[in-house]
Amino acid sequence: MKTEHDYIVVGGGSGGCAMAGRLSEDSSHDVCLLEAGGDGTGNLINIPSGAVAMLPTKINNWAFETTPQPGLNGRKGYQPRGKCLGGSSAINAMVYVRGTASDYDRWANEEGCSGWSYKEVLPYFKLSECNERIRDAYHGNAGPLNVADLRSDNPFQQIYLEAGKQAGFKITDDFNGADQEGVGIYQVTQKNGERWSAARAYLFPHLHRKNLTVHTKAMVQRVLFEGKRAVAVEVDLNGQRIILRARKEIILTAGAIQTPQLLMVSGVGDMDELARNGIQAVHHLPGVGKNLQDHPDFIFGYSTKSLDTLGLSIRGGFRLLREIFRYRKNRRGALSSNFAEGGAFLKTKPELKDPDVQLHFVVAMVDDHARKMHMGHGFSCHVCLLRPHSRGSLTLQGNSMDKPPLIDIGFLKDPRDLDxxxxxxxxxxxxxxAPAMAKWILKDKFTEGVQTDAEIREVLRNRVDTVYHPTGTCKMGTDEMSVVDPQLRVHGLTGLRIVDASVMPSLIGGNTNAPVMMMAEKAVDMIRGVSRVKAIEQAGQLESGRRDQVAQALTPLPV
Structure with missing residues (x-):
């Protein structure tokens, strides 16, 4: 086994798969990817509906919990995180959303992240994406990440759209185009009705490369330093603790929970907190673990007589058998559903520039992240706050990676979020x-009789939790609480970079999976000193069957 590589990528999630796949395109770069979980394959992952077995359990899932939250009436929150190649893209709802232009312009113009404006990141979204249907200036059609319309053929999509129209909202065909606002049906990271995780997009097609090494069941325990330079990682692999050295860089892609944890147990963080945990400080960086943000989310739930929704019943069981045969035959139907089929981005106040809440309409009853099951059939609708003012933090409860960190998600700390x-x-x-939807409701499970603002506030405090978008714990920027610079290099250290959701200085207005892959695409160009965007612009728009021309078009250009 090789014990030295040019680049060591720690964490095989969305950012890690994209980094390893893209960096290894250059045969002169020797790349090693380390993933603590499994190989990211199997029916539970590939069949979209399999997520219902993984999300509430520890199957391919770290299944973290938060500390008790004062804003949630003392409840602990849930923080599922993917634990396999593909990371959370292997267990999520596959929703393809990027956020708004103003999110990235805020990063660049207000939060010290030069080079990350919408104009500058849009080409990297397009470089990542292979959209099957939409072909316009906002979308890519030749990238590794397949983006498709749902194949569930569920008539409840039209019921949901009609209800949105009746409620006075406009219908949109594309949440990632010129205008995000409206009610619509999500596009998803699927191909031929199967989940298209970051591993299937960026990694699995390239496992034959001689310059790409991938280790699973490999738990990195520490980053090792010589002075202020990161030079190696200590990793538990095959029952042994070994050291793997990096000739050029170590790239942390373990996510917003475990990347800051790994930094701290390695001696990088607030020196007082490190000392309290018996850790020798390598570098004082007080922002590590701070600035934790997530979208607080509430879910409406309703029982219904419709068998077009998923549920537990004898009649539903017979229908499920038919759907299994249908999926095996043509990869369509209920098993291809991401559950959260419908979406919306809405403004709570008309004077707002951008939508501030997001909806996920689910063709099943969802209660406590599917950890509580209900007999019969139902449907649900999430509503989350896109840019909360509340901030949380992440701290250690020991000096190793063996104990999960203490996660204070901070939901509803700021009264403006509750309002x-x-x-x-x-x-x-x-x-x-609205009439189109109301006629299908048999019982309002969670909000029946809730009318006044005081009653709404109480049910929110009793039921709000994550919609699975933790970010910000190693934020990018130039102030004293920033952890990485706009090139994603850790401040004050060399040979160490972070490429995952932890570096987002503030939450974007939408799901975070696609933005992480965009960030990885951009980071690859930063590392290589080559602009693929400019090369592709010179070569012209490439169709899917001509992707090899991208490599041929590459020339050294300023990033």
Missing amino acids: ALVDGFKLTRKIMH
């Missing part, structure tokens, strides 16, 4: 109570 969610609650219920 905005009350407005979002009312907007969402307006759609759920």
Whole structure:
């Protein structure tokens, strides 16, 4: 086994798969990817509906919990995170959303992240994406990440759209185009009705490369330094603790929870906190683990008589058998569903520039992240706050990676978040109570009788939790609490870079999976000192069957 590589990528999630796949395109770069979980294959991952077995359990899932949250009436929150090649892209709802232009312009113009404006990141979204249907200036059609329309053929999509229209909202065909606002059906990271995780997009097609080494069940315990330079990692692999050295860089892609944890147990963080855990400080960086952000989310749930929704019943069981045969035959139907089929981006106040709440309409009853099951059939609708003011933090409860960190998600700490969610609650219920949807409701499971603002606030505090988008714990920027610079290099250290959701200085207005892959695409150009965007612009728009021309078009250009 090789014990020295040019680049060591720690974490095989969305960022890690993209980094390893793209860096290894250059045969002169020797790349090693380390993933603590499994190989990211199997029916539970590839069949989209298999997520219902992974999300509430520890199957391919770290299944973290938060500390008790004062804003949630003392409840602990749940933080599922993918634990296999593909990371959270192997267990998520596959929703392809990028956020708004203003999110990235805020990073560049207000938060010290030069080079990350919307104009500068859009080409990397397009470089990543292979959209099957939409062909315009906002989308790519030749990238490794397949983006497709749903193949569930569920008639409830039209019921949801009609209800949105009746509630007075416009219908949109593309949440990633010129205007995000509206009600619509999500596009998903699928191909031929199967999940298209970051591993299937960026990694699995290239495992034959001689310059790419991938280790699974490889738990990195520490980053090792010589002075201020990161030179190696200590990793548990095949029952042994070994040291792998990096000739050029170590790239952390372990996510917003475990990347800051790994930094801290390696001696990088607030020196007082490190000392409290018996850790010798390598470098004082007080922002590590701070600035934790996530989208606080509330879910409406309703029972229904419709068998077009997923549920537990004898009649539903017979229908499921038919759907299994249908999926095996043509990869369509209920098993191809991502559950969260419908979406919306809405403004709680008309004067807002951009939508501030997001909806996920689910063709199943969802209660406590599917950890509580209900007999019969139902549907649900999430509403989350896109840019919360509340901030949390992540701290250690030991000096190793063996104990999960203490996660204070900080939900509803800031009273402005609760006020905005009350407005979002009312907007969402307006759609759920529209005639097209209301006629399918047998029982309101969670909000029956909730009318006044005080009652809404209480049910929010009792039921709000994550919609799975933790970010910000190693934020990019130039102030004293920043952890990485706009090139994603860790401040004050060399040979160490971070490429995952932890570097987002503030939450974007949408799902975070696609943005992480965009960030990895951009980081690859930063590392190589080559602009693929400019090369592709010179070569012209490439069709899917001509991707090899991208490599031929590459020339050294300023990033």
